[in-house]
Amino acid sequence: MPDKRENIQPNTTEERGIQGAYEGETVTRRRFMVGTTHLAGAGAVMAFTLPALAFALGPVFERQKATWEDVGPVTAFNPDQYVPVNFTQTPGIGDVGRTTAYVRRFNPAIDGGQEPRDQYEAYIAISTRCAHLGCPVRYVAAAERFICPCHGGVYDKLGKVNGGPPVRPLDRFYTRVRAGRVQIGPRFSVNSELNRFSPRDPGEPLDGIGQYLYPARFTTAKP
C-alpha cells in the first residue's frame, strides 16, 4: 500500500514548480479564481437579500410621530365620572384606526398628591386596550370597574388590576389643554404603582423583572 503522504501536494506554488511564483506564495491561480467566484456570488446574493430584509424590518426601528387629537372642551370632563371619547389613533385606515379612551379631570382624592405630576396629567385618559391581550374593556359606572369581555380582566377606577389575567394596569394617554380644549397624545404604560413607562404591548408585565424582559421599543412616540 503506497504511503498516502506521497500524494500530498506541496503547499506553496514555488515548491510545485509553478512558473513566476513568489517565495512562500500559497494561493494558486485556481484557488484564487474559485475564491473570487464564491465572493462574487455571495456579493450578488447579499445585494438583493440585505435591502429586502432591511425593507421588511424597517418599521421595527421607525419612531412614530406623536399626534394630538382633539376630544372636546375642558368643560366636557369632570373629576368624578369617566367620559368615553373616540379618537383616531392610526390615521388613514378608517374606523380600524380609531380607539376609545375614558377621560376625567385630575382628582387629588383618588389620584394621590395635590397636583398633577406634570402638564400631561391634568386630564387622566385611560386606554380601553386590555393589558392582558388587547381586547377592548368597558367602564361599568355602577361597579366603578373596567371589565374586559374576552378573558374576564377587571380593573378598578384607576385602571389597576382587580382580578383576572391582566399583568399590569390599563395603559394611559398623555393629555394636554390647548385653547380650552383637551387633546389626547401618545400612549404610555404604567406599572402597579402607576409609574410611567414607554408603551408596552398587552401581556407584558412591568413590575419587577418584567420591565427588563420586555424592553422599550424603537417605535415609541415621544409627547
Place this chain on the structure above:
Amino acid sequence: MPRIRLPSKLPSPPPGAVPKALRPSPSRPQEGNGRKSLRDRAIEDGAEAGTTVVDWVDERTSLSGAVRWTLFRKVPRGTNWFYTLGSATLFAFLNQAVTGVFLAMYYDPSPTRAYESIRFITNEAFLGEFVRGMHKWGSSVMVILIFLHMARVFFFGAYKYPRELNWVIGVVLLILTMTMAFTGYLLPFDQRSYWATIVGVNINGTGAFIGPYLSDFLRAGPDFGATTLSRFYAIHMLLIPGAIAALIGAHLYLVAKLGTTAPPWLKVESEPELREREV
C-alpha cells in the same frame, strides 16, 4: 383526397449528384415489401405518439429513473391506511394553494376594501362562496390532518434513526402551517378576525426580549396600522407557501430515500436457517 400527379418520366439526375441520404433505399425488413399508405403510417405514428413524446423527454432528462425511484418503492408488510395521512395533508395543502390562487384574483388587501372584496367573493362571484368555503374549511382540515399524520409518525416510532431529520422538517412544516392559519385568519377583516389577530400578535409579544420587536414586525409598527393587513397577506400568500412547498419537497425526498417503517406490531422475522439454529 386530390392527388398531384407527377409526370411519370422525369429525367434522372446524373449519378453522384444526389446525396446518399436522399437516394432511394431498399425498404427495411419490418416494413414488408410494399410501401405503406400515408393513412396507415399516420395511424401507426398516432398510436405510438405517446411513447414517442415520453421517449423524447426521457432521452433528454432521464426522468423515468427518478419517477421509478419515487413511485415504485418497496413498502414494508403491514402498511395500512394510517400511512396515507401524509399524502392527505399534502393534498389539503394543494387544495389550499389552488383555491388560494383563485381567491387572490378577487381579494383586495387594503383595510378599507378587504371586507367588501370578501363580501363580493361570497355573495356575487360565480362559485365564490364554494371556493372560499373550500379554502376556509380546507385550512382546518389541513391542520387536523397534519396533527393526525404527526401522531401516526410518533406512535409508530417512525421518527427514529435514520428519520430524525424528516421529523424535524415535519415540525417546521407544522409551525409554518400554524403561521398560515394565523395570517389567513385576519384576511376576511371582520370583527372576529381583527380582534383575534390583535390577541394573537399580543401573544407573540409575550415572548421575553424578542417578543416586543416581533410584534412590531408583524404589525409594521406599534399599533395595527395601514400596512398590517397587506403585510399579513404577503406573508400568507408569498413567503410561507414558498417555504412550505420547498420543505415538502425535502420531506418527500427523504421519504423516498429512506423508505417507510413497518408498523410496530409487526414482529421481525429472522432468516429461516437462523430460526433452525435457534431451535
